[in-house]
Amino acid sequence: MDYYRPLLTLSLAGSHATVNAVLELLNTKAGSLPFTPAISGVLTQEHGCQWQKGRVFSPEELLRDAPVHKRINGGTIGFLKKIPSDVFLDIDSAESDHGNETAAFLLEALQSGRHVITNNRAALAFHLPELQQAAERTHRLLRFESCLLDGLPVFNLRRYCLQGERIHRIRGILNSTSNYVLQRMAQGIVQINAVAEARAAGLCEQNPDFDLNGWDAALKVRILATALMDGSIDIAAIRRDDWNLHAAEIVARANKQGGRPAQIASIEYDGERITASVRLQTLAQDDAFFSLADYQYGLALKTDSVGELVLLGRTPGLRSRAFGFLADLMDIYTLHIKQQRPSLFDSEDSV
Structure with a gap:
């Protein structure tokens, strides 16, 4: 030493x-x-x-x-x-x-x-x-x-580079497993095999519902709302899409439109209250997160003075x-x- x-x-x-x-x-x-x-x-x-x-x-x-x-x-x-x-x-x-x-x-x-x-x-x-x-x-x-x-x-950016700024909107890909599975399904891999691949990579729990149905992303939404927006939202108030009802539909739509399927977390602050959701969506090619593949992450912050800031994590691990x-x-x-x-x-x- x-x-x-x-x-x-x-x-x-x-x-x-x-x-x-x-x-x-x-x-x-x-x-x-x-x-x-x-x-x-x-x-x-x-x-x-x-x-x-x-x-x-x-x-x-x-x-x-x-x-x-x-x-x-x-x-x-x-x-x-x-x-x-x-x-x-x-x-x-x-x-x-x-x-x-x-x-x-x-x-x-x-x-x-x-x-x-x-x-x-x-x-x-x-x-x-x-x-x-x-x-x-x-x-x-x-x-x-x-x-x-x-x-x-993310938090150091807020703490040291955005002092005095109000963050109005947060949008991001917060769960890598769900997005990996969606992208593999879009490539023609059946869901059960895509989940097995994610599990083999050490990124998926034995029960994948924690990731696929948005619970993991919802936990992160609560942390972001508290730490970045100085607010709070009840976990039950975060709208989450049912994977079994919507995943196949989103994958088919993305393939038809030339987009990319993704699980997107969104948080909005209107000056009085915070609303949030974790939804399955089709990303257009001009979306900031369109290029994210496999287990990559992304987060976009909309502030009152700086505008939108985007963070992309291309080498997670x-x-x-x-x-x-x-x-x-x-x-x-x-x-x-x-x-x-x-x-x-x-x-x-x-x-």
Whole structure:
């Protein structure tokens, strides 16, 4: 480790593959970071907990020669109580319908003095105001750049480049699985085989209805409405097309018109209330999202002064998702930790 730069102690929990992607990116970028990333512990759904009392590890050490897996009781909350850190990263943790379990340990992390980075869509969709209030009370930061579009800078764009702007409309392709399946159906592949391809690529749940019927996109709509429009909308008020009733019709229409079938999320703010939908549509060739293929994403923001801004994600995947976590780490370091106390591990009695 480079001890000439301040230590930023991190604890990571979630999916093994994405946790490793974050560690690999931290290792690759280590020489250019203004801090030295020091990992106090890792908890993954697949392999349990990795930590060693009184020690921190560089990303390279964890990737090359990880410490012995140790048992910690109490799940993620038990992990948080045992392993100190400056920042807790919740990375692709399991999602329940309303994110209650994840929200509970995110609140524990904030209340115990950690900054928090998460991409858990259910927890953010149903508990974001509560989490933001907890962060404000504890003078910690909550960040979630990777919760949609695999880390495209949506929230940082709003935070740093659109200050004072009112966003009136948001439109986007927010779920890659549904759009991949629609495009494969337009190419003549039957739906069941297209879903199997998406599942083989690791982008589809065992039950694809979560993606196809718009639930995943609706969660992201709620997050966008809260974070970008300072408003809220009930999940039941978001109109979602029934896939079984409309998908085949949209595919046939797109092929006939030379368009492209897509699942499009839309959010409108008229100055008084927010309305939103997740609809199956045919995109014309002049649509900003027409060129997006396979698992690619897109988001368009209409503002009162700048007009329309379009973000396109053409290389989604674990590395771009990991970058969202790194961007949030840089933000937390710059805004808060750089000005604060030494690392928790400056004391021999820390662990």
